[in-house]
Amino acid sequence: MSNRKLKDNLTKILIYAASLLTVGVLAWILIYITINGIGEISLEFLTSAPEGESGGGILPIIINTLYIILLTIVISTPIGVFAAIYLVEYAKPGKIVRIIRFATESLAGIPSIIFGLFGYIFFVTVLNLGWSILSGALTLSIMVLPTMVRTTEESLKAVPDAYREGSLGLGASKLRTIRKVVLPSAIPGIVTGIILSIGRIVGESAAVYFTAGMVSRLAKGFLDSGRTLAVHMYLLAKEGISFEKAFATAFVLVVIILLINFSANKIGASLDKTKV
């Protein structure tokens, strides 16, 4: 075998090994969670409220989680999308853009516990929203904003200028051009941003723990407090209440993430007008 061929093969082996490792670890985690969690999963577990120390199920907690996801996305998507539209379509390169960019990048690098503390001080205490779904969602909105802005920005930039020229050349206003041509083409990218954000929201415990509270009942509204699946899991495991239930909760969490990703991808693809 020539030296070159040897190198080629070695590279291939390394690539395969790396891919195998990545997929393998992921599969291993999923299998591990499934094996340890599935035993506790039952209709009762999924449809009842927690009872006592370690009894009951997680229905209210699933619903709290969905509340928080929904509210966070409803708050952060328009803000993120508008910010990105401003940055890509309106802002002239210069100081303001640099400041906004710096701010979003810094936000992205801050550990989530700091968002939690900030949310606790600002939303829970200063704005007096208390431990509530709303405080949690507002805190998480700030946390996912950089992702939203970034992904939307990228997808707006990927819209060919020829579309903008075509629209403006017909005498359409800039606003109409953005609404009717640019944004629709950017939707798949925006959906990606939403998926990534949901992933972060679902997996977040610290920031939620401090702002949405940890009572285990169903929140009676957006101003009521309630824990999410990630917080529930954390408490179950940390207090050593029930590792089986923690794994079962983890299993439900993973299934929810997979379901959301899957459907968001489907929605994104069906909205993608550039694919014929």
Add this chain to the structure above:
Amino acid sequence: MNKTKLSVKNLNLFYGDFQALKNIDLEVESNKITALIGPSGCGKSTFLKTLNRMNDLVENVKIEGKVSLDGEDIYNNIDVIKLRKRVGMVFQKPNPFPMSIYDNVAYGPRAHGIKRKAKLDEIVETSLKQAAIWDEVKDRLNQNALGLSGGQQQRLCIARALAVNPEVLLMDEPTSALDPIATQKIEELTEELKEKYTIVIVTHSMQQAGRISDNTAFFLLGEVIEFSETAKIFSNPEDKRTEDYITGRFG
């Protein structure tokens, strides 16, 4: 004498430090076809875009001089949206929007406030017929325009431009992606259109310029070297460089 539709006086255009157009003087006559010819990169597209202010979109562009439409300076105190409705454009590369064929054509009229379905239907049909593409698409108006062939897309873009009923139509090499039959259709179309519209067309084909245009401007390195009646330019050019280009000795 013939009426002047667009008048360009002493036009200079800079992309940053690079001067793309130099001292251009040119009169576009009403209801005539004016052809712009010249080697690649000489500023034909750039010039065309100054006529409906599409260069405004480019960063760091500086424009000096005067362009007037029916005597009105288009770089001074004018509603750009109204200007672009009056001076429509077909771009060098076909750029249909990622939406249905129908919505592409109806886009302009809708932007200008036409909402009635019957009216839109009528505009869409007439425009597509004018652009010689109706027969090919009439059964699939609701399909995505990106599924059309390159030549069909270009004709769709022509239809889209016609749908807003402009007074002037700027066409940047509209037939460069078309087969001879479609090209012939577009050429016939321009003949018909000039009854109602004023047309400025960029072309790399000398034959095409000769066949369809009334006046021709020869561009070289950002300057208009010669501008006169097409027949004269092709039979008896005044400038040596024009002659060389037309006879294919350079370019």
